[in-house]
Amino acid sequence: xxxxxxxxxxxxxRKAELKETIQNNPxxxxxxxxxxxxxxxxxIRLDRLELGIPELRExxxxxxxxxxxxxxxxxxxEVIGEVIDLxxxxxxxxxxEIREEHVFTRNGIARGHHLFAQAxxxxxxxINDDFVVTGRAxxxxxxxxxxxxxxxxxxxxTAQDDKWTTVIVESYVDQRRVFTGEFNMARGHxx
Amino acid sequence: xxxxxxxxxxxxxRKAELKETIQNNPxxxxxxxxxxxxxxxxxIRLDRLELGIPELRExxxxxxxxxxxxxxxxxxxEVIGEVIDLxxxxxxxxxxEIREEHVFTRNGIARGHHLFAQAxxxxxxxINDDFVVTGRAxxxxxxxxxxxxxxxxxxxxTAQDDKWTTVIVESYVDQRRVFTGEFNMARGHxx
DNA sequence: CTACTATTAGGACCTAGTCATAGAAATGCG
DNA sequence: CGCATTTCTATGACTAGGTCCTAATAGTAG
Numbered sequence: 001x002x003x004x005x006x007x008x009x010x011x012x013x014r015k016a017e018l019k020e021t022i023q024n025n026p027x028x029x030x031x032x033x034x035x036x037x038x039x040x041x042x043x044i045r046l047d048r049l050e051l052g053i054p055e056l057r058e059x060x061x062x063x064x065x066x067x068x069x070x071x072x073x074x075x076x077x078e079v080i081g082e083v084i085d086l087x088x089x090x091x092x093x094x095x096x097e098i099r100e101e102h103v104f105t106r107n108g109i110a111r112g113h114h115l116f117a118q119a120x121x122x123x124x125x126x127i128n129d130d131f132v133v134t135g136r137a138x139x140x141x142x143x144x145x146x147x148x149x150x151x152x153x154x155x156x157x158t159a160q161d162d163k164w165t166t167v168i169v170e171s172y173v174d175q176r177r178v179f180t181g182e183f184n185m186a187r188g189h190x191x
Numbered sequence: 192x193x194x195x196x197x198x199x200x201x202x203x204x205r206k207a208e209l210k211e212t213i214q215n216n217p218x219x220x221x222x223x224x225x226x227x228x229x230x231x232x233x234x235i236r237l238d239r240l241e242l243g244i245p246e247l248r249e250x251x252x253x254x255x256x257x258x259x260x261x262x263x264x265x266x267x268x269e270v271i272g273e274v275i276d277l278x279x280x281x282x283x284x285x286x287x288e289i290r291e292e293h294v295f296t297r298n299g300i301a302r303g304h305h306l307f308a309q310a311x312x313x314x315x316x317x318i319n320d321d322f323v324v325t326g327r328a329x330x331x332x333x334x335x336x337x338x339x340x341x342x343x344x345x346x347x348x349t350a351q352d353d354k355w356t357t358v359i360v361e362s363y364v365d366q367r368r369v370f371t372g373e374f375n376m377a378r379g380h381x382x
Numbered sequence: 383c384t385a386c387t388a389t390t391a392g393g394a395c396c397t398a399g400t401c402a403t404a405g406a407a408a409t410g411c412g
Numbered sequence: 413c414g415c416a417t418t419t420c421t422a423t424g425a426c427t428a429g430g431t432c433c434t435a436a437t438a439g440t441a442g
Contacts, residue, residue, distance in 0.1 A: 011419070026255070029398065040421050045399085055399055057248065057428090063255035064217070080304070111315075112325035113271070113308035120304045133335060134303035140327045202388070220429065231390050236430085246430055248397090 014039070015047050022048075026059040079125045080117040081153065088128040089165075092155045094118060103147050110145040115179045119169035122155045123183040127165050132185050135164065139181035149173045163188060205230070206238050213239075217250040270316050271308040272344065279319040280356075283346040285309060294338050301336040306370045310360035313346045314374040318356050323376050326355065330372035340364045354379060 014037055021036075022028060030048070034041040048055070054062070081096030096118045102110050116139060124132050145151060152172045159166040164184055171179035200208070205228055212227075213219060221239070225232045239246070245253070272287030287309045293301050307330060315323050336342060343363045350357040355375055362370035 026259075027252070031398085042422070043420055046420080057251075057398070060248075060251045060255045061218070063258055064251045066258060068217075068254065107322055107324075109324055111308075111312065112328070113304060113311045116307050116311070116328075117302075117304035120307070121302065124302075131298055133298075133300055134332050136329075136331045137303070137307075138327075138329045141325050144324060222429080233390055233392095234388080237389080248429070 011047075015051060018044070018047050019051055019053065022053055022059070026063055027056070029056055080114075080121045081151070083122070083125060086125065088126065089157050089160070090126075091157070092122050092126040094122050094125075094153050094155075096151045096153070098145055098147050098149050098151060100147050108146050110147075110149075112141050115141065115145065115151065115171060116181070118151060118153050119155070119171060119179060119181045120183065122153050123167040123169055123181075123185055126155050126157060126167060127185055127187060129187040132165075132187055134183055135186045136184040137181055139179065141179055143173070143176055143178040145173055145178050151178065153179075200228075202238075206242060209235070209238050210242055210244065213244055213250070217254055218247070220247055270312045271305075272313070272342070274313070274316060277316065279317065280348050280351070281317075282348070283313050283317040285313045285316075285344050285346075287342045287344070289336055289338050289340050289342060291338050299337050301338075301340075303330075303332050306332065306336065306342065306362060307372070309342060309344050310346070310362060310370060310372045311374065313344050314358040314360060314372075314376055317346050317348060317358060318376055318378060320378040323356075323378055325374055326377045327375040328372055330370065332370055334364070334367055334369040336364055336369050342369065344370075 018033065018037065021033065030041050030044045033044045037044065047053075053059075079094065081094035083092065083094045085091070085093040096114070098110050098114070102114045104111060116137075119139070120134055120137065123134065150173065153169055154171070155167050155169045157165060158168050163186060165187060167183045167185060169179070169181045169183065170177055209224065209228065212224065221232050221235045224235045228235065238244075244250075270285060272285035274283065274285045276282070276284040287305075289301050289305070293305045295302060307328075310330070311325055311328065314325065341364065344360055345363070346358050346360045348356055349359050354377060356378060358374045358376060360370070360372045360374065361368055
C-alpha cells in the first residue's frame with residue numbers, strides 16, 4: 001500500500017495540473033515547478049516533453065509575439081468588426097463575432113458598449129469625409145447577445161446637410177434584430 | 192579625411208537608430224543588430240549598456256508581462272475606467288484616462304464608443320441587481336476629447352420602477368462637459 | 383608624440399534550458 | 413514473493429544569448 005501521508009499525485013494528475021499551472025503562469029521555470037510539485041526538474045521536463053509544452057523562453061516569446069500582433073490589430077482597427085460592404089454615404093455592413101471577453105461573466109450577455117462600438121465605428125466609416133465625430137446617438141438593445149454569436153450591423157445614411165449626417169444602424173443575429181441606433185455624425189472641422 | 196564610401200555612422204546616430212530598431216522589434220538579438228549596423232557584437236552591447244536597454248530575454252519578459260497584465264485588466268474589467276465613488280442605486284463616479292489607442296489617428300479625437308463604454312459600464316455598476324442590461328441609451332458627445340485627458344463620469348439614478356432604472360451619466364474633462372447620456376437599464380431576468 | 387575615444391577581442395561565468403544515457407524507486411501482476 | 417514495467421532521478425555534454433571584466437587596437441585631435 002502506498003504511503004498516505006507523503007503520497008504523490010499519480011502522473012496523469014500531475015500532468016494535467018502542470019498544464020494548467022503553466023497556462024495561467026507562463027513565467028514559471030522548471031525549477032519552480034519541480035519544487036512546487038515536489039518532483040525533480042527532470043520529471044518536469046519529461047512531462048513537458050510529453051505534453052508538448054515548450055520551454056520558458058519559447059513560451060515568453062510566444063506571449064510576447066501574441067502581444068505584438070494584438071496591439072497592432074487593436075490600434076490599426078479604425079472599425080470595430082469586419083466591414084464586408086461599403087457604399088460611401090449610402091450603406092455599409094460589418095460583422096463582429098462576440099467572444100468570451102465581450103460578455104458579462106455573471107450572465108453571459110454581451111456588454112452593450114461592444115454593440116455600440118461596432119455600430120458607432122460603422123457610422124464613422126460610412127461617411128465620406130476626413131473629419132467625422134459622433135454628435136448624438138439614440139440606441140436600443142432589443143435582444144441580449146451571447147458569446148460565439150455573430151452580429152451583423154447594417155448602416156444606412158438617412159439624412160445629410162452641410163454639417164451633419166444621420167446614420168441608422170440595425171444589428172442582427174440570425175435575422176433577429178438585437179440593436180437599433182440612430183447616430184448624428186458631425187462632419188467638417190472644429191466642434 | 193575619412194573614407195566616404197564605407198564610412199560608418201557616428202556613434203550617437205547609431206545609438207539613436209539602435210534604440211528605435213529595438214523599440215519596434217524587441218525580438219532582435221545582439222548578433223543580428225551587429226551585422227545590421229556593421230559593427231561588432233561588443234559594440235552593440237556597449238551601446239545597449241549606455242542606453243540602458245536590457246538584453247533580449249529581459250525585453251521579451253517585459254513585453255510578455257505587459258501583455259499578461261493587459262489581458263487580465265481587460266477581462267477583469269467589468270467596469271471601464273476606475274470607479275472612485277459608488278452609492279448603489281444613487282450616484283457613482285468613475286475616471287478614465289484617454290490614451291493613444293482610444294483616439295482616431297487622423298484627428299486625435301477619442302472614438303465615441305470609449306466614452307459610451309465608460310458611461311454604460313458605470314450605469315451597469317450603479318444598479319443594485321445581479322441581472323442588468325442596457326435597454327436604451329440616448330447620448331450626446333458635446334466636446335471632443337483628446338489623448339492624455341482624464342474623463343470623469345458622474346452617474347445618477349433618476350427613476351426606477353420594478354423593471355427599469357433610468358441613469359443619467361455626465362462626463363467631464365476639467366469641469367467641461369464632454370458627454371451626456373440617458374441610459375434605460377433593464378433589471379431582473381429575461382428580456 | 384601623446385591623449386583620448388571608439389571599437390574589437392577574448393575568456394570566465396550565468397541561466398534555463400536541450401538531448402542522451404544510466405541507474406534507482408515504485409508499482410502491477412502471476 | 414520475485415520480476416517486469418513504469419516512473420522518476422541523476423549525470424554529463426552541449427546550446428543560445430547573454431553578463432562582466434580585462435586588454436589590445438584604430439583613428440583622431442591637440
